[in-house]
Amino acid sequence: MSGLAGEMNVGKSGRPRRTGRRAASRGSALAHEALIVPVASASLLGIPEEEFTPSVREAASRLVDEIELLRREVEQTRTRLEDMARTADQDTLLPILNRRAFVREISRAVALVARYGTPSSLLYFDLDNFKAVNDAHGHAAGDVVLRHFSDLIGSQIRDSDILARLGGDEFGVLLSHATLDQAKKKGLAVAESLRNNLPLWNGLPVALSFSCGAHELHPGQSADIAMAEADSAMYAEKRAGARTLRP
Numbered sequence: 001m002s003g004l005a006g007e008m009n010v011g012k013s014g015r016p017r018r019t020g021r022r023a024a025s026r027g028s029a030l031a032h033e034a035l036i037v038p039v040a041s042a043s044l045l046g047i048p049e050e051e052f053t054p055s056v057r058e059a060a061s062r063l064v065d066e067i068e069l070l071r072r073e074v075e076q077t078r079t080r081l082e083d084m085a086r087t088a089d090q091d092t093l094l095p096i097l098n099r100r101a102f103v104r105e106i107s108r109a110v111a112l113v114a115r116y117g118t119p120s121s122l123l124y125f126d127l128d129n130f131k132a133v134n135d136a137h138g139h140a141a142g143d144v145v146l147r148h149f150s151d152l153i154g155s156q157i158r159d160s161d162i163l164a165r166l167g168g169d170e171f172g173v174l175l176s177h178a179t180l181d182q183a184k185k186k187g188l189a190v191a192e193s194l195r196n197n198l199p200l201w202n203g204l205p206v207a208l209s210f211s212c213g214a215h216e217l218h219p220g221q222s223a224d225i226a227m228a229e230a231d232s233a234m235y236a237e238k239r240a241g242a243r244t245l246r247p
Contacts, residue, residue: 091165093143094150102164102172106223109174114219121183121216123173124230125153125190128209128238130169141201145208148199156190172227183214211238 052060089101097105109120127149134142146169153171154163162174175183190212198205213234217226 094147094165096150096154097162097164099164099166099172102162102166102174103223103227105162105164105174106217106226109176110217110219110221110223110226113217118177119179119216121175121178121180121214122226122230123175123183123187123190124166124213124215124227124234125149125171125173126211126234126238127169128211129207133206133208137201137206141206144201145199145206148197149194149208149210152193152197153190156186156193166227172230180214180216183216187212187214211235213237 089097091098106122112118113120127145130142130145133145146165150163150165150171153173157163157173157175160176162176164172164174166172173186175186178186191210194208194210198208200206211234213230213232213236215226215230215233
């Protein structure tokens with residue numbers, strides 16, 4: 001009887017359980033398998049813990065691994081899509097928005113103007129003698145000038161404002177909570193900053209001037225119309241020979 005008692009014992013449930021070396025060996029194996037399938041997985045799969053036989057654990061482990069693999073693939077796909085969206089919105093040369101993304105942001109701003117009545121305005125910049133820079137110094141110098149002008153504008157606007165390159169040597173700024181007069185003053189500030197900080201090429205300053213037009217957004221206005229109005233104001237400044245806005 002003593003030998004039998006060494007092999008069998010009775011648990012609280014009334015069922016006999018193994019003891020001794022065989023029980024210890026089996027318990028070690030089950031403990032190792034329990035590390036493979038988390039307890040949370042058992043409740044997730046709807047299987048009571050006491051029914052987790054080795055074959056069930058193995059199947060559940062494979063299922064959990066497949067779920068984790070799918071989760072990682074979904075996360076990678078989401079990251080790629082976000083990267084693609086950022087790439088689609090960004091200018092090919094400068095770390096700012098392109099024209100397509102800028103038009104979308106204008107549409108959103110017009111909707112906010114209509115809904116809340118808070119003003120927003122556009123600034124439209126055009127470098128007047130940019131072709132002459134390329135002709136005299138080459139396209140590498142032209143890229144330096146564009147980056148300099150973009151950085152200069154960015155330093156003069158708030159985080160809530162939006163800067164974009166509209167194409168070639170044209171830039172747009174969407175000024176949130178800004179009236180037409182405030183937008184014109186911002187244009188003057190950019191002009192003053194440029195006068196004091198001309199771009200350099202081979203250690204020498206590059207002569208640079210620009211024209212700027214301002215337009216305040218109106219409820220119901222399309223983004224294309226708003227940009228056309230700002231562009232028209234910019235050309236009016238250009239025809240007048242002005243290089244900066246006047247309040």
